[in-house]
Amino acid sequence: MPVTKIFVANRGEIAVRIIRAARELGIATVQAVSAADRDMLAARLADEVVEIGPAHARKSYLDMDAVLRGAIESGADAIHPGYGFLSENAAFAEKVEQAGLVFIGPKAETIRAMGDKATARAMAAAAGVPTVPGSEGRVDGVEAALAVAETIGYPVMIKASAGGGGRGIRVAQDAGELATLIPQASAEALAAFGDGGLYLERFVGTARHVEVQILGDGTRAIHTYERECSLQRRRQKVWEEAPAACLTPEVREALCASAVRLAESVGYRGAGTLEYLYDAATGEFFFIEMNTRIQVEHPVSEMITGIDLVREMIRIAAGNPLAYSQADVRLKGHAIEVRINAEDAAKNFLPAPGTITGLRVPGGMGVRFDSMLYPGYSVPPFYDSLLGKLIVWDETRAGAIARLSRALGELEVSGLPTTTPLHKALAADAEVQAGAFHTRWLESWLETHPIDNPAS
Template identity: 70%
Template sequence: MAIRKLLVANRGEIAVRIIRAAQELGIRTVAVHSLADADSLAVKLADEAVPIGPPAASKSYLKIDAILEAARLTGADAVHPGYGFLAENADFADAVEAAGMVWVGPKGDSIRVMGDKVAARIAAEAAGVPVVPGSDGRIDDPDQARAVALAIGFPVMIKAAAGGGGRGIRIAHDMEEFERLMPQASAEAKAAFGDGGLYMEKVIERARHIEVQVLGDGTRAVHCFERECSLQRRRQKVWEEAPSASLPQAMRERLCASAVALAEAVGYRGAGTLEYLYDDASGAFYFIEMNTRIQVEHPVTEMVTGVDLVREMIRIAGGEPLRYRQEDIRLTGHAIEVRICAEDPSKGFQPAPGTISALRVPGGAGVRFDTMLYQGYTVPPFYDSLLGKLIVWDEDRASAIARMRRALGELAVEGLPTTRPLHMLLARDPEVAQADFHTRWLEPWLERNAHRLEETPE
């Protein structure tokens, strides 16, 4: 069915991104918001806005009934969940469709399979995609967990079976540490995702985090190449690139083909991301999980392929078949994204909400700033600290880094501290320039450079 009015069940920069994409397609938009977000940019840009509860996400953005009622009141015929909150909640997807509306994303059954790390691992193995050595399924019994840990060998990663974002993860280097960390991981997973189930994987030393963007219509899928997301702090990405500078072309083709095979095997619909660990030393790659939603870092893929992923999600959800063949999607140049967050790098990245007293957005060729900010806006303290994403494109990686340095120099967000100083340093680091990093590179680097984060390098 053609979508006429789209409700955006999210907030912040991703809500703004979706509203703009929908309006470009001639679709009216509805922003739902908590009381804390009444003055948000998404509310200002949407055609209609509906308050759904108090500031706490548990009483607003996570309230399925309130969101569905807002859709009913406004006559919305589709819902886009963005990322975070209810984006990977299969019950929400089912509820939207049961109410007679279009869910802009994969079917609930696909979310259940690919959103659960254990089920996704089983699906990957069935599709012939290599996985990290680990447990065959979820583990709820401590004795079974100990036996698996001994079988795969330390160090092992204890991970939540549900959810993502680095929560519910612990690394144990020996059995004593394993005994201490396993209940912590389970408790954190239970609190974050409502499911304390765990599974385990072998830790790959000096791994790179590579992810492949796919689009599917439920029958056929294509990839939009890969992103490198190895620069992470506490397993949260801070700097993302497309394509990866570490992958030989033959490996890129194998990795991307495996992602398409898995997406087609599960009948995937919409935009999704398959995440892998890549071992530079051996040249091996391993599937770890799938994100059944749009990703924070999707703009770098858009910059190097010219594919508007959010618009394609909406088109596919509205019943259009996939418009691209694989040969239509070409990789051009290099793109980098940095996350600008309301955090103070000089104080251990302490969250720092406040009012934007002045804002200068960088411009020029190949520069994009996806944000929820405007001058005078007060950033609320109740949600994730992400303010926006600065994205640059250029013909090659060295030129993209130079353009990022220039764009960061132009960016000014006054009234609160941000992570800009971190990115200014990274954009000047020789190891970053050589792409000589891995998923555990950044945290020791931060310890060595903590004193340099106290003032913005010019």
């Protein structure tokens, strides 16, 4: 189905990113806004703006009927959900298709199957993709969890079947802890995702978080190599880079091939990411989940391959086959992305909305700044604290870190505290420069490296 007008059902920097990609394809855009977002940058850039509800996301960006009504009344023929909000909601994808519109993303049945992490693990195993030893599907209650843990050994990780973002996750060192933590994790998962289902995995203590970006047209899939996202705080990614410096060429080839194999086995359509744990001590990698959407960190994959992932999502949704073969995808250089959040690191990273009184964006070769900012913009307090992403590229990882340090020195966001001081400190750290970290490294590092925020 041809796509001539896209309804952007998201906000912030990803909405800006979608509008830019659509404009390059000659496609008109309609920006959905809540009452709190009428002045955001995406609303200023879009061809049309439609208010879909009040400030609270539950009554606007998460209201399926309001989003659909806005899209239909605007005359849009497609909806791009971005990331977060309704992007991985299978019921919403079904409603979009039933309304005669194009959902720019996977089919509803794919979202449903891969969105349930226990089901996704089973499908990965069926496709011959390594998974972390754990339960075969969901565990039904404490007794079932204890029985599984006895077979895989402690410590074990308790994870929410339906969720992400670190919610519903606990680590149990023994049977006593497991019996206590199962009800807690289930209650948190139910509150966050409306589904209290859990599954268990072996806990990999010093794991690296590596993920593979894929594109598929429903029949054929390719990868655009992997990213490393091990620098995390409270299981939220802080710094992402591509490719992963911890992998050998042989492991990289096997990892990426496994991602393509799984994507093709489920008939994947659009852009998606398969997440893995990499055990540097053994050289093993294990599939953990799939994100059936574009991700915040997609720009680093674009920088090392030259492929516009958002533009390809739109092309594929309109019925076009993949524009690339795997042989067309060449890895060049190294890219790093850091998330610039409205948070005060000196106050335990407390979210800090406010008005942008000044803005200086870094430039120069190999520097990209994807953001929602302009001078005078008032950052609302109702949503995620992400303001933008600073992305750099250079021929080598060391060169990329040096370029990142320079760009961070040029970046000025006045009027509210941001996470820029954290990234300056990380870029200067010897262990970060050596790539000697894992998924729990940053939280330990912060205990001995307090970050002062000049704007706090």
